[in-house]
Amino acid sequence: MVANMDFVEAFSKAKDLHKRMWFTLVALIVFRFGTYIPLPGIDPDILKEIFDRNSSGILGMFDAFAGGALQRMTILALNIMPYISASIIIQLGASIFPAMIALKKEGATGQRKMNQWTRYLTVLITILQGYGLAIAIEKMTNSAGHSAVIMENIALFRLITIVSLLGGTMFVVWLGEQITQRGVGNGSSLIITIGIISGLPLGFAQMFELVRVGQLSGLVVLGVLALMFGLIYLVVMVERAQRRIVIQYPKRQQIRGMYNADMSHLPLKINPTGVMPPIFASALLLLPVSIIRFSAESGADSGWMAWLSSALTHGQTAYVALYALLIVFFTFFYTGIVFNPEETADNLKKYGGFVAGIRPGKSTAEYLDYVITRLTVLAAVYLAGICVLPEILISKLSIPFFLGGTTLLIMVTVIMDTVTQVQSQLLAYQYESLLKKTKMKGRL
Secondary structure, three states, rough: OOOOOHHHHHHHOHHHHHHHHHHHHHHHHHHHOOOEEEEEEEOHHHHHHHHHHHOOOHHHHHHHHOOOOOOOOEEOOOOHHHHHHHHHHHHHHHHHHHHHHHHHHHOHHHHHHHHHHHHHHHHHHHHHHHHHHHHHHOOOOOOOOOEEEEEOOOHHHHHHHHHEEEEEEEEHHHHHHHHHOOOOOOHHHHHHHHHHHHHHHHHHHHHHHHHHHOOOHHHHHHHHHHHHHHHHHHHHHHHEEEEEEEEOOOOOOOOOOEEOOEEEEEEEOOOOOOOHHHHHHHHHHHHHHHHHHHHHHHOOOOOOOOOOOHHHHOHHHHHHHHHHHHHHHHHHHHHHHHHOOOHHHHHHHHHHOOOOOOOHHHHHHHHHHHHHHHHHHHHHHHHHHHHHHHHHHHHHHHOOOOOOHHEEEEEEEHHHHHHHHHHHHHHHHHHHHHHHHHHHHOOO
């Protein structure tokens, strides 16, 4: 029945979906305009020269996620990363502290409280990061020794920077929530994705410029493009792959005799966490290390800061190891949040379902935990490999970060999720139309 549905006709009649898509488009355009509103009191030319000297590694990654807002040092320079950091802390607390675990079990009421705590924590993190970024900007100087700050009153500059960044970050958080509620797709993920997509033209232009001046071979470019398409194909295949567990239900006794038992499937994705582990890992790495790199550039500490700044660049062992470990950790952590074997086993037992050959209850929970653990191992290896290995190759070839594995993974996964949500809404609309037609025929 689904295969016979005319999605074009359904889309033309789905007025509510049109409104949602237009709202999402307008919201993302507003976000892009915000990435061009500069912070007061900063010389953009000096800042650009300083940024060009630090555009590799963590700093380049942060600017890619922010859609160039960090390079231009705008009011949206922090983007939505403080909110993601706050979400990580709250979710970690909900897995450790008994009070937060109990709150999580309260359902919608508990979720609203945790969301409110996340916003409060976002404000605190943004204030701290804004203060650190303001101090780092003060110490920035170009090759001629000129400061990037043009305001004489440093205290006022710090206050304005913190307030501007706080307002920009909370606006992005609000905008992401509005997109999720009134638009199409996950607002936070779409904001990060649109920032990455906005940098693709510049990334390709820089790569082809390297070819023009002879610093990069045409064969290398073809190899990079082939790698990109290969990664896109791999992401699509893995994200669509499922491990289906056969679920059986008891036979039903009816008037005319015994019927065969009902049978369904419990679909478990190969990567149940989606794109969240790389985003979480990036959120923990990005801004603190960026400030360290700015501080090292300013000469605030020529010792350990300079060493850490050079170590956390693309291709370096410390960066690769730390990024990969964080991805693996958050893959297992987030899987535990999105899938609970004991809860799933209890629900199956409640409705009379059972896994073929497995006793209901505890045995089913142990079996599901065994299966999801194996899938999580595969997902961790897949995510770490697709995010880290291309970055090593790109760092050796000096190709822009926008063409790396992490950005491709985020773009493809978020676009797939958004398209899936659109298709689901079209299916719901189509079924609703069919039910209305059936009722009308019945009345006639």
